[in-house]
Amino acid sequence: MDLLIDISLLTFLAVTAIGIIRITNLFAVIMLFAIFSFLSATLFMTMDAVDVALTEAAVGAGISTVLMLATLALNKDHNEKQPDKNRHWLPLAVVLTTGAVLVYGTLDLPDFGDPASAPQTHVAPHYIEKAIEETGVPNIVTAVLASYRGFDTLGEVVVIFTAGIAVLLLLGGRREDPLDDGAKDKRVPQNLVLRIVSKIVIPVIMLFALYVQFHGDYGPGGGFQAGVIMSAAIILYSLVFGLGAAERIIPKSVLMFLTSLGVLIFAGVGIASLFLGGNYLNYSVLASSQVAGQHIGILLVELGVGITVFAVMLTIFFAFAGRERS
């Protein structure tokens, strides 16, 4: 059964990729990208990488789609372009060579799930055998991400933080005050159905995001996914009620504060563990027992990740969607 699902999904994936190349309508292409993400996420799921699958679904199909659409909105030219009839042999040669090199590179990779391969024999057995005992967290992915490799994750959060800052520097510049259209926002939007359905659905999505945030210890999820889903809820609100309305809910200053707050919480937990006599980001010293300390540490660190991811995703969306068309 798994084999059948894998083969079908991979076929769909390939067909979708060909479709993305062939179709000239950019809206349709973006939607196909979303399908591509859904398919990859489902493939991750069949390979038991549920946390990755959740991230791919939320980021790839959700935020990326919205951001690509926002980019499309910035461009005046929505017309479909006929594909260039000239054959470009040089790019084709480059692509084929690179592809061949990459495929050649994969020959040296260990087989999927090979128990003798390097990653499986180094620290992984320790994580798998000891994670629950040492951290008290049933979801090993969360234990590895937030505790064992906490420093790496801190780096990732800083990367996201930097991305947010960079987008703000490049796109966040001056523009018309969104509060100007405040009066306009009060009018009933054209699509009554979407408005009322969104009203019902948005709080549920927000609560679900918080559920994902705090249950990363037990099931798929955690700060990254929660932050993205939460920002998706706000994005849905801004899609239906207007950008100005959404920016009034969460003003820019608050977003900037949250962006830094998340990183500060993460780094702060590390510093707290230093002061309590442990290594940086060794949560065991945070409470009387090791497991309790780990639990608190992971919870706080995940919260930091969630806050930063949420704030940066929204910052990027506001920066893209708020631009005047040039």
Place this chain on the structure above:
Amino acid sequence: MVLDILSWVCLVAGGLVGVVGAVGIHRFPDFFSRQHATGTTDTLCALLILLGLGLQAGLSLAAFKVALIFLFLFITSPAATHALASAAVHSGLDPKRGRTDSEGQS
């Protein structure tokens, strides 16, 4: 046992409805009529399959989550379909008219 049989029936019927609906999006003549096949057979297909799963889950949190998924689809799917049809009409896409529609358009 009865529940098992009922749930299998639901799953198979749901799958069948889904496939026929998907055939519909190829047999119907234009976008608007295809909407009837996509957006809407979706609901019965989802209803039957999720009902089948719910019967398997019994009274548990999993059953609740299945119900929540259904509720979510039940609320959002018609909204998406409606919005799509509305956007299509506003962009000037004219629906194909049937032969028996000749008795006067005002």
Place this chain on the structure above:
Amino acid sequence: MMTSLYGAILFLLWLLLSGHYDPLLMGLGIASVGLTVYLAHRMDIFDHESFPVQLTSRLPAFLVFILREIVKSNIDVLKRILSRDPNAVSPRLEEFPLPQKTDLGRVIYANAITLTPGTVSVELTKDSVIVHALAKDIADDLFTGEMARAIPDKVVEP
């Protein structure tokens, strides 16, 4: 009053999602519900439309009605998909009166139209709904107003 009821329902949702009932997660649940309600208030999406308490009494009867309609019309559309008769499908766009006075009532009506295959609500105006119907007899069925009568304003107003 309504806020606390809304919060209670969201908390119930949390409990059913969570499945972990230790004090820590319950506490986090209460905090999450608090944050959600706060944000919903800020968004101004928290009112009788997003949280229709007033629906409760007539809702079950309506749900039974709509489920029956969904099954019935689904079978009808499935038959039309498989039918070889060229007249099985003769789409049309028609405008029907919209008897509901409240926005929520209109949306429920529009969604009910969309949910039952064969008809898709395309546009809501002040007092009418434009419907795309798959065939003439389906449109005639809608014209009898059975569906519209099933969703009177009484469903949505206390």
Place this chain on the structure above:
Amino acid sequence: MYAVAIVAILVTLSLALARALMGPTVFDRIAAINMFGTKTVLLIAVFSFLTGRLDLLDMALVYAMINFISVVAVLRLFSHKDFHSPAENNVISVKVRRRWF
């Protein structure tokens, strides 16, 4: 029996994907892709019961949410061309037959 449901959903997915690739209008594609999304939700739900990993149901929920949001996003952009303000009410130009009680 889960297998039967999964095969049926896979067939449905392939038909929907075909429609998404064939078009002809962009709305056909979006509708087909929306259908693809909802059917993926069902696929994951059935898969989670097949493998007994019920935590996958959370994923199905996320899919349902994201699917809705991306469809709203694409429609929103399609009808207004930018994200700035709520929609203007423009008049539809197609012919509609009016019927009154």
